[in-house]
Amino acid sequence: MKKRELAIITLKKEAGEVYANQIRYFLGDNIKINLYSFEEGNITFFDEKLIILSVKLKYEEISTMCASDTQIVIPKLTFEKSSFKKIAKVDKCETVFVYNLSKSMALETITLIYRLGMEIPNIMPCYPEIKKIPPNSVVLTPGEELVIQADNCEIIDLGYRIMDLGCITDIAIKLNLEHLIKEDLLKKFIDKIIPTSYITQKLLVTQTKLENQFDFLLSAIDEGIICVSHDGMVQFYSHVAREILSLNDNEMIGKYIGDYIKSFDFNQIKNKEITHLQKLIKVNNIDINLDIRYTNINVFSGFIIKIAKFYQTEKKQAKLRAQLLDSGNVSKYNFDDILGISEDILNTKKIAYKMAQSNSSILIIGESGTGKELFAQSIHSSSSRKQGPFVAVNCSTFQEGLLQSELFGYDEGAFTGAKKGGKIGLFELANNGTIFLDEIGEMDLNSQANILRVIQEKQIRRVGSDRVIDVDIRIIAATNRDLRKLVCDNKFRKDLFYRLNVLPLKISPLRERVEDVFLIFDSFKKNLDVHFNLSDEVIAVFKSYRWEGNIRELRNLAEYCSYIDKKVIAVSDLPEYMLESIETKDYCSEILKKNNKLPIPNFKRDLNDYMFVLRKINEAYILKQRIGRRKLYEYAVEEKIFLTEQQIRSILLELQKFEFVKVLSGRGGSIITEKGRNFLKQN
Template sequence: MNPKILAISTYPELTQMLKEISKELGVAISIYEGGIMRDGHLYAKKMENKFDIIISQGGTLEAIKEIVTIPVVSIEISTADILRALLEAKEKFKKKIVLFCYRSEKLSKLQNLKDILNVDFEVVNYGNKKEFEEKVDKIFNKSEFTLVGMGSCMLETSKGRDVDAVIIKSNRNSVRQAIIDAKNICDLSKREKEKSERLKIIIDYSSEGIIAVDKQGFITTFNPVAEKIFDLESDIVLGRNISDLKDYYYLNMVYGDEGYKLDEIIKINNIQLIINRIPIIVEDEKSGLIITLQEISKLQKLEQNVRNKLYNKGLIAKHRFGEILGSSKAIKEAIDNGIRFGKTSTTILIQGETGSGKELFAQSIHNISDRKDKPFVAVNCAALPENLLESELFGYEEGAFTGAKKGGKLGLFEMAHGGTIFLDEIGEIPLSLQSRLLRVLQEKEVLRIGGDYIVKVDVRIISATNIDLYKMVKEHKFREDLYFRLNILNLKIPPIRDRKEDIPILVNEFIGRMNREHNKKIEGLTENAMKLLMAYSWPGNVREIQNFVERMVILSDYPTIEEKFIRNLFIQSFGRENEIEKLEEDKNTIKVKVGTLKDMELQLIEELNNIFDSNKILLAEKLGISRTTLWKKMKEMEEY
């Protein structure tokens, strides 16, 4: 924003000079022509709220200074300017010279130069328009004289009284300098205003209560948060000495002995606060005191906000139960249990083989829980060495160890505050860290490495393993108390070999995904090709199927994939012919769990029914029974 400058000119030549020079300098100014005789000073008073600064000279300048509150810059009159006017009056009019000035010592001192200049002149002071006119009339009645002074008022007065007059005129350099000074003052004032406003905004909008006291003990700052903490309006305390406020116990308590106080906890009006009291020392002398107060609850909320922002940095659960593929009884039961568990905040232990989808279930559980809008943090306990795992889980303070980051680091438990942490391969966590993990479960708090204070955390823990944790407990490789804390709810993910009827669903879904990813157009598999896939045990479970299908889609040159292609792909994958032979054997083998004769019979019928795609004629022929008998047994199977 450009400075707003008002120039009060006192004669036409000055007006013209102001216009020309302001244009040269590129500084916009508003000009009003009229000295005291034309009430220029009153115009300046009227307009001061619309301008930042005023430029004028002589008596008009002095009159303006007395009635306005904004800065006023003088267009200086040099000694040479005055002498020039005096000599002009002497040579031109040959009369006694009367030098009128507005209470100015500078002009009065020129009286001492009479002898040096050989110019006879009298100095007359005036303070206002009326006084000026009265003194002119008084001198006019006594003798003839030449009037010398600043401003067009000299000419106007002389015309009405038939008196000769000479105006003292400023030179261009003085006018130029006045405009430059006015602009510089405006710029400086603007910077100071901005600085002051910034400081005011910082203080007023600070989350801390701020009190400032000067060296005499007078309160100079009492911001809105301080008003709220003390339940006091600032008008009551600002400008008053702390010694006069003895009735305000809490105010005197925080003022105390005026010494240093850092990060101490106090209580005011049942609000817990952290207080800092810092004396202001300038050149070894105390010049005041700053007191800051911050509500502990707000600090905790701020910490929560920081943690929540981590939610936007990738700490989210992307998957939901609707993405879990399969229609088998085993997978449906696992999904139902997962949904039921997700509606609680209890710890869950997910057990399942490699590639069975443990993290998929963990994310799905998080996304149906009350914590779904909070962070989901996953960590593989087997992927990190012990010392790194500890610092990742619990965080550390600055300088806790060689290589520690400046400022320290939040641990994953702190990042997961309010949400869920997923500890995959929990069985790999070292015994030395298991006690710390147990403390988090029991006390809901963590202590950073190198830290000296406890951090409260609210985290739901979901852990997962592909090994027998209870066996590890018996072998003293896993803490029994931790095992029982983790295993409050147990979710078992069935392996693919226990839900082979889901293989076609998985294969077809992955074919669609890989077609889109690799720009292919595979339509599907022949019946025998699919049976070959279903005969394989898939020890890597869903992940292995996905990888195999991707390879299959990329390498196939035909839209329909046949059994021969699958055979060759298996040979390439396993590198051994006997795996194919094993698959052939598996195709003609049905595995049943040992049980009663009736149990095993029903298992056999169910497996064959899946193999023959519910074709009851083929199934009855294979079993060597009539369709009526088969129907009865199928009915028993449904009711069983």
């Protein structure tokens, strides 16, 4: 039998050998691997049907040198633990340079270091064109030999990056060799690499690439996974789920899930198109986080249930809570710290100061990076509550159950793993002061209801307690989202919106107050103790640039320019993303325009059946009419389209799952959504 062939294309031959050895570790000699490298110059036409290309920038060139049905995979990379330990030893106070063969490759390596959780405040890319690194610097390199001047520098070789587990899995599936990947090999590999937190999310959220991968990824996941069919019958469950539920190996297979998790009514999801549900339940007197998601892939259609012990989930949040509570709970800034001479910012400060004299709730609205917390602290510092605490909490940081225990606290014994003596909540900590709820638009609906009660009753109740506690607090909320739209989408409570929006304060983005840009930029230069000037061309760029990241982006740019080590910053010295955006006023919009076509979902039936249903519902929408399954069936008979009424029902449910239509209850019929109308136009 002829072996399956795979091509690996890299810049350097040595890197290709690393990837080849990694693939052979899992697939053995069942595959023929052909190595090509730009270093050797042996790039020619490729007969292989699967190509691993390590250089993203070479994609267009390589795609012209192979057959139309060839699949090209750009591997996701990670580091071995031994490499990560070297990075961890670097002094975080020093400026660290990351060297690679090009600027884009150096930036990719920096992104990977951050993605794997390593916090290095001052990290800069370097590459051959830079020519020289400042003496006595620390330089990280992923297996590349430096060809630039680096006097007395500490060179730390991290070794070549390796492909992550998801990429190996993808290769095995494309070659129909997934059966060769054994559990013991997976465990050894996982012990060797840096674990990434996205594996669980990839299993439960990303449905387009699941296919057979989850079967052998489960050993790397520390939550319990249960696969359940539409009728609630268990198809599969992981060893972690077995341990949490105290089951024997295959005891639950083929049985109804409700017989084993009795504290939740699975009729809520059974045979219904509920795509996502989260809840805190009790199983065997243990508090369990329950996360249910609907999925539909080639080999499985039903519900994937994730279960995890609540106290274990809470431990993962321990560092975040520690940082939050150790912050001092005091405001550090006042209105004098808010720089700006534009009419916009002066008027906003004037309005905010007047709001500070009130005790009503304030809703600060502004893009990310505009300084919403700076305004919140300044308002507190200018209010009658300035001697009281200022407690800030980011509502997007915590899961639903954890957010409520953080905000309201809990009593001893409220749940398994609860701290002895209980825990004071953030609302209690903010008593006689101000609580700042950042990213309020990300808060779940249950927590919103509890917040509303605090505003109305001025009382809180700890989790697991029957006692109410009086609190005297002022709430300042902030968001970068359109809360009115969230209210219309039933994702934010209307009554809470009007309770928070008593005193709305809008902060203009930096691009609307260009006269403030250079004043703020100069203050950052002063804080960094650097001295350089901007060329006239750069000044013009600053004035026309959109500053999507606002003041935060401006500060990052000041720090970036400080490392260039030039007296005058020219346009060519600016970061690559700024240079790319000079030609367009809205770079993000241009990118979105290129990618705004809706993909065709993996429908169960022929696409024409769905287009027929969408077309008829759209015609009814134009006539401001509702249309039901029976009428759609009659249209199908008229147009000689062979669809039963039951098949039309299934089509409607699928279209609703992809948000193309909304199926109303009773005799309400179905209506097409804006997304559905766009999909109809495109197809």
